[in-house]
Amino acid sequence: MQRTFAKYCQLLLLAAHFSLFAANCSLNMTLQTLRDQIDSLDDQLLQLLNQRMDYVRQVGELKRSTNAIIYRPERERQILDRVFTQNKGPLNQAAIEAIFLEIFAAARNMELPERVAFLGPEGSFTHQAAESRFGAISAYTAQPTIRSVFESVETGRARFGVVPIENNREGIVNETIDLLNEKDLMIAAEAEIPVHFTFATQTENLADITHIYSKDIAFRQCSKFLNDSFDGLKAELVPVESTSKAAKMAAQQPNTAAICSHIAAKLFGVPVLFDNIEDSDLNRTRFLLLAKDFRNQPSGRDKTTLIARLPNTNSPGVLAEFLQEFNTRGINLTKIESRPLREGATFRYWFLIECEGHADEPDLHEVLNHHTADVKWLGSYVRVS
Numbered sequence: 001m002q003r004t005f006a007k008y009c010q011l012l013l014l015a016a017h018f019s020l021f022a023a024n025c026s027l028n029m030t031l032q033t034l035r036d037q038i039d040s041l042d043d044q045l046l047q048l049l050n051q052r053m054d055y056v057r058q059v060g061e062l063k064r065s066t067n068a069i070i071y072r073p074e075r076e077r078q079i080l081d082r083v084f085t086q087n088k089g090p091l092n093q094a095a096i097e098a099i100f101l102e103i104f105a106a107a108r109n110m111e112l113p114e115r116v117a118f119l120g121p122e123g124s125f126t127h128q129a130a131e132s133r134f135g136a137i138s139a140y141t142a143q144p145t146i147r148s149v150f151e152s153v154e155t156g157r158a159r160f161g162v163v164p165i166e167n168n169r170e171g172i173v174n175e176t177i178d179l180l181n182e183k184d185l186m187i188a189a190e191a192e193i194p195v196h197f198t199f200a201t202q203t204e205n206l207a208d209i210t211h212i213y214s215k216d217i218a219f220r221q222c223s224k225f226l227n228d229s230f231d232g233l234k235a236e237l238v239p240v241e242s243t244s245k246a247a248k249m250a251a252q253q254p255n256t257a258a259i260c261s262h263i264a265a266k267l268f269g270v271p272v273l274f275d276n277i278e279d280s281d282l283n284r285t286r287f288l289l290l291a292k293d294f295r296n297q298p299s300g301r302d303k304t305t306l307i308a309r310l311p312n313t314n315s316p317g318v319l320a321e322f323l324q325e326f327n328t329r330g331i332n333l334t335k336i337e338s339r340p341l342r343e344g345a346t347f348r349y350w351f352l353i354e355c356e357g358h359a360d361e362p363d364l365h366e367v368l369n370h371h372t373a374d375v376k377w378l379g380s381y382v383r384v385s
Contacts, residue, residue: 049103056107071114071160071291073133073189074299076104077382105135115139117149117158123244123264129191129287130162146175150183153290160188161290167195168284170217172337176288177352180378181307181339186294187379190303195283197222197243199229199274200250200265201257209235213246214259222259225277244268286384296381302358303334303383306368307376309341309350319351325370329363332356356383 080100084093091099108114116134119126120142130140143149146163153161166172180187197218203209206229216239219226226237235257240246243260244267250258251268258270265272296302310318326333335354340347357364358380368375 052103053107053110056110060110071108071188072296073289074296074302074382076101077299077301079104101133102135102137105138108134109137114159115141115157116160116162117141117143117152118162119143119146119149119164121242121244123247123261123267124242125193125195125261125285126162126164126287128261128263129164129193129285132193133162133189133191133289134160146173147179150179150185150290153185153292154183156292159291161185162191162287163290164285165190165288166286167217168282168286169221169280174339177337177339180305180352181350181376185290185292187288187305187381188291188294188296189289189381190384191287191289192284192384193287194281195221195278195285196262196276196281197259197278198262198265198272199225199257199277200247200260200270200272202250202271203255203257206230206235207233208255209233209257211236211238211253211256212259213238213240213249213256215239215241215243215246218243218246218259221279221283222277224279225274229274294379296358296379298358298360298380299382301383302356302380304355304357304359304364304380305378306353306355307350307378308353308371308374309376310374322371322374325367326355329367331363331367 080097083096083100087093087096116130116138118124118130118140121127121144122142124142127140127142131138134140141152141158143152143161149158149161149163152158163176164173165176197214201209209230212226212230212235214222214237219237219239240249243258244264246258247260247264247268247270250256250260251270257273258265259277260270262272262275308322310322323333323336333353333355335352337352338349339352341350355364359365359368359377360380368377
């Protein structure tokens with residue numbers, strides 16, 4: 001009886017092993033089948049991408065024959081909007097946009113490689129904004145100042161330039177606005193990215209950290225984290241000119257840390273101790289993409305930027321009458337910034353104005369024609385929000 005029971009147990013164990021073996025075989029076969037299907041789709045994707053690039057090459061030849069502009073933000077937006085409406089998941093819009101922006105960048109570089117200048121150094125948020133629009137494979141050149149970005153585009157050393165214009169927590173970047181008035185460049189497009197800061201350090205114990213490097217604006221935007229984490233500790237906050245430099249210094253000096261972008265921490269090999277340490281997850285920065293002699297076609301969801309140098313702005317009603325022209329024609333103004341003229345001893349100002357619509361649309365076109373001597377048109381481009 002005992003032998004029979006023992007044999008029965010052995011048979012059960014053997015059956016269990018066989019079931020497990022069969023299940024593993026089935027799983028391996030299923031995995032292999034799925035991988036084969038993925039490989040087949042990859043082959044089709046490669047074939048379709050090359051087919052797409054062949055059409056792009058033909059478009060590039062036509063553009064070169066007519067000296068047409070290669071970068072067409074409004075056309076890219078039309079493509080994205082169209083594929084968004086056809087998407088049934090599981091990819092979300094952010095993933096689709098990231099994939100297609102890289103496809104667009106590869107296409108532009110095949111048509112005509114173009115250099116992009118940005119406010120550096122490498123690893124800055126402006127670098128991130130540039131890559132978000134021109135892709136990772138484009139040729140980039142980091143510039144030390146906003147002025148040097150403008151001058152790179154102005155002199156032809158770069159085809160496009162990327163500079164910050166405003167942060168929704170800290171406000172406008174006055175240098176960018178002043179240079180838009182001073183230089184003769186156009187706005188080709190805008191980009192908007194969320195600002196996330198990391199706390200990067202090679203030091204494991206916070207109490208051992210003696211210095212924390214970052215930009216002054218980053219210290220302000222991460223004040224809650226700093227107050228909560230370093231209350232009672234003696235780490236000194238040291239402002240530097242960029243969050244990228246902060247990461248570089250933290251990589252070189254013991255017992256230090258940096259508040260920087262994730263890309264900067266990765267670039268300089270500094271371990272990230274805490275991520276997303278900003279006070280608000282709604283922190284966003286807007287950037288402008290600059291070019292010479294650039295004009296977008298209307299897309300149906302455009303924004304226009306103007307500079308108004310109105311005569312006798314100290315006279316009652318001059319500014320109000322000018323703005324009333326937009327209201328009368330139903331044009332929505334989204335931004336008005338005043339800057340000093342810096343001419344003479346009086347307090348006089350010029351204005352940067354943003355409004356919805358394209359300069360070729362009849363109502364806005366009428367306003368611009370009415371003020372050709374007083375208004376500088378900086379561009380009409382697809383608005384991102």
